[in-house]
Amino acid sequence: MKNRARRISISLGFLAAMALLSLTACGSSTDSGDASVAVSTVAGGGGTVAAIGGASGRAGTGVSAAGTSAAGSLAGSSAGSSMPAGAAGRGPGAPAGAAGSPNTSAGASGSGAAGSPMGGGSAVGTAGAGTIGGAGGRMGPTSGTASEPGAGGSGMAGACPHVQLKGTDICTIGDSWIQIPGNQVTTLEMHMQKAGVIGANEHFDRREVSGSTLSAIISTYERKPMNCKILVMDGGGIDLFTTPAGNTAAVMPVVQKFKDFLTKLKTDGYVQHIIYSLYPVIPSTRNLNVNMKPGYSEACAASEVDCHLVDLEPLFMGMHFGADQTHPDMAGGTIIGDAWWKTMQQNCIAQ
Numbered sequence: 001m002k003n004r005a006r007r008i009s010i011s012l013g014f015l016a017a018m019a020l021l022s023l024t025a026c027g028s029s030t031d032s033g034d035a036s037v038a039v040s041t042v043a044g045g046g047g048t049v050a051a052i053g054g055a056s057g058r059a060g061t062g063v064s065a066a067g068t069s070a071a072g073s074l075a076g077s078s079a080g081s082s083m084p085a086g087a088a089g090r091g092p093g094a095p096a097g098a099a100g101s102p103n104t105s106a107g108a109s110g111s112g113a114a115g116s117p118m119g120g121g122s123a124v125g126t127a128g129a130g131t132i133g134g135a136g137g138r139m140g141p142t143s144g145t146a147s148e149p150g151a152g153g154s155g156m157a158g159a160c161p162h163v164q165l166k167g168t169d170i171c172t173i174g175d176s177w178i179q180i181p182g183n184q185v186t187t188l189e190m191h192m193q194k195a196g197v198i199g200a201n202e203h204f205d206r207r208e209v210s211g212s213t214l215s216a217i218i219s220t221y222e223r224k225p226m227n228c229k230i231l232v233m234d235g236g237g238i239d240l241f242t243t244p245a246g247n248t249a250a251v252m253p254v255v256q257k258f259k260d261f262l263t264k265l266k267t268d269g270y271v272q273h274i275i276y277s278l279y280p281v282i283p284s285t286r287n288l289n290v291n292m293k294p295g296y297s298e299a300c301a302a303s304e305v306d307c308h309l310v311d312l313e314p315l316f317m318g319m320h321f322g323a324d325q326t327h328p329d330m331a332g333g334t335i336i337g338d339a340w341w342k343t344m345q346q347n348c349i350a351q
Contacts, residue, residue: 160348165192167202170350171228173220174235176210177279180327187337188232197350204232213238214254218261226270230350232340234277236292237285245287255295259302266304273349274307275340276300280316283325289313308343315339 170192172178172185185204192198205227207220217235221228236254243250265271278296281289293311300307312335320332328336344350 160351163197163350165198165350167198168205168227169229170204171231172204172206172208173217173233174208175212175238176327177234178208179210181330181333183330183333184336187334188340191341214257225268228271230273231271232275237279237288240288240291241285243291245290251291259299262303271305274305275343276309278309278311280313283321308347310339310343
């Protein structure tokens, strides 16, 4: 009986020692003050990453489905939720965030030096305001290129910095499609006044003249270039008003003149942003848009001064023309002003 009791005692001691070794190997709490663990999972793309952390939010060691993480730890919580922080692990999933790593289910902002993915995906963004927030935020795809906003997430990368300008810092140059009926310009003024970018009683430096060729439009800028920080313009419509579709011999010299003007703006150094307003398909000159769009789009995209081409055709589509079938009506004017402002908002211009 004594020998049998001794054998049972030795067996129990061996099993206890093995259990302790197993707990240590699998990643016990790095906080020696609490030996208990909280277990949760983080789903990522095509795999699941287990998070073993100390209770009450103490740091634990991350263990993934395909091995331990390379250098990152997982922060546990009393509720068992977790979020990646640190270098990439080796799990099969890839919850990488374009603007930081995914947040906890509580809705806090994500953190991590460079997106901190767990799994095979690589980090793309850096941590900061605008990471996925709110319950239900989904993980990024396995490529690790971006996180998607969930049910409570905003996905916004932050607001544009506020800019304070004088009304005359914005110059409008062009032909009748800037001047007639005129509320396209006043609509943009009202947007900028409401946003507090210009004063409530301030107005633009308006230089547009109906019937002007591109050369004449450029001359209105040259009269006083140092006033213009933002240039809202059109031009080339009078030059190409009667040009048949596809007549590149007539179109290309006008496009080149526009390119040369963009180069001059860079050399002068006053204008910071250009909003170029491209004519829609005008009933009385149907070829204007198709002739100008390719060359002007290319010129604007290649400009060394920030340039944004606003193509009005998708907004008009044969509508919003006045009785002359050449110029916008009042509703069309408002549409144009709104389109300019939307472009400025999307590109953080004078917000």
